[in-house]
Amino acid sequence: MLMCRDLAGIASDYIDGELGFGKSLSIKVHLMMCKDCRSFIGNLRMSARLMQGHSSARVDGDVIDRIQDRVTAALEERKPPNNPGQ
Amino acid sequence: MSTPNALDEQNLIEALKRGDQSAFEQAVSEHTAGMMSVARFYVDPSSAEEVVQDCWVTVIEAIQRFEGRSSLKTWLHRIVANRCKNRLRTSNREINTDFSEALEPELDNRFKPSGRWATPPRLRFDESADALMENGALSDCLDKHLGQLPETQRSALILYEAHQHKSEDVCNILDVSASNLRVMLHRARQKIFLMVETFQETGEC
Numbered sequence: 001m002l003m004c005r006d007l008a009g010i011a012s013d014y015i016d017g018e019l020g021f022g023k024s025l026s027i028k029v030h031l032m033m034c035k036d037c038r039s040f041i042g043n044l045r046m047s048a049r050l051m052q053g054h055s056s057a058r059v060d061g062d063v064i065d066r067i068q069d070r071v072t073a074a075l076e077e078r079k080p081p082n083n084p085g086q
Numbered sequence: 087m088s089t090p091n092a093l094d095e096q097n098l099i100e101a102l103k104r105g106d107q108s109a110f111e112q113a114v115s116e117h118t119a120g121m122m123s124v125a126r127f128y129v130d131p132s133s134a135e136e137v138v139q140d141c142w143v144t145v146i147e148a149i150q151r152f153e154g155r156s157s158l159k160t161w162l163h164r165i166v167a168n169r170c171k172n173r174l175r176t177s178n179r180e181i182n183t184d185f186s187e188a189l190e191p192e193l194d195n196r197f198k199p200s201g202r203w204a205t206p207p208r209l210r211f212d213e214s215a216d217a218l219m220e221n222g223a224l225s226d227c228l229d230k231h232l233g234q235l236p237e238t239q240r241s242a243l244i245l246y247e248a249h250q251h252k253s254e255d256v257c258n259i260l261d262v263s264a265s266n267l268r269v270m271l272h273r274a275r276q277k278i279f280l281m282v283e284t285f286q287e288t289g290e291c
Contacts, residue, residue, distance in 0.1 A: 003200070003201025003202060004197060004201060004202050004203045005189070005194075005197040005201040005202075006201065008189060008193065008197075009188040009189055009272075010188070010272075011272070012268065012271055012272035012275055013268055013272070016253075016271075018253075018268065036203045036206035036207065037203075039206065039207045039209070039210075040206075040207045043207050043209045043279050043282075043283070044275050044276070044279055046209075046279075046282075047275045047276075047278040047279040047282060048247055048275055048278075050228065050278060050282070051243055051244075051247035051248055051275075051278065052247045052248060052250070059118055059119045059122050063118065063122070063135055064114060064115055064118055066135070066139070067114050067118055067135075067138065067139050067142055068110075068111055068114050068115075070139050070142065070143065071110050071114060071142050071143065071146070072107060072110075074142075074143045074146055075105055075107055075110065075146060078105060078146065
């Protein structure tokens with residue numbers, strides 16, 4: 001029988017649809033009877049969504065500026081030299 | 087991050103192939119954050135920027151060979167991952183990973199020996215995730231806790247959740263098995279949940 005602790009261990013797999021039919025069904029049955037686990041699944045789902053909306057991968061503008069400068073310099077180096085005679 | 091004049095992906099790729107400087111500016115501002123997340127999975131933070139800079143210089147030429155079999159984002163992330171792996175091979179540095187238990191110890195302690203909850207979740211979400219994130223203090227707290235996650239978990243979480251990569255792509259980019267990725271994601275989400283629960287109850291981060 002699936003206990004609350006077992007469910008907590010595979011809750012992310014359930015949320016992401018990574019479980020097989022049987023396991024997923026046993027979680028659904030457990031959730032029908034267990035308010036605390038329903039709450040936990042809801043909490044974990046919201047935690048995942050917090051990350052989705054969060055610009056967690058932000059980097060400093062200084063880093064972007066340094067990279068832009070280096071890319072610009074590399075692009076300049078690739079340009080053929082100007083030939084005003086043509 | 088995109089601006090009203092931003093090119094869509096197909097036009098951006100074509101402009102990159104022409105060596106268009108404004109296209110590179112757009113690509114750098116849109117994709118550097120994700121590339122840094124990949125680099126930080128493999129190398130220390132001080133080396134990550136150097137790796138990503140080198141990758142962008144490589145991209146100037148390599149974009150000619152991009153055939154569109156994956157998204158530009160996935161292609162760029164793979165370039166970073168490959169460069170990091172080469173660097174690790176030459177330095178013999180090992181990646182520190184913890185793929186042991188599925189449950190965070192702090193959460194595991196909240197169950198009775200019978201396997202039922204002893205201390206059930208106390209968090210109540212009355213608002214959407216977007217509304218919650220408008221709380222600046224909570225957003226700062228999330229930043230702080232993300233910064234404290236092991237690099238492996240943070241990178242997996244950011245690539246999967248924030249950058250919306252498929253599991254298969256994250257495994258490929260980070261060179262981890264599907265089961266290890268599942269554990270990393272689950273452990274990271276539990277930490278976020280525990281953090282938000284404490285924040286909501288105490289107002290403290």
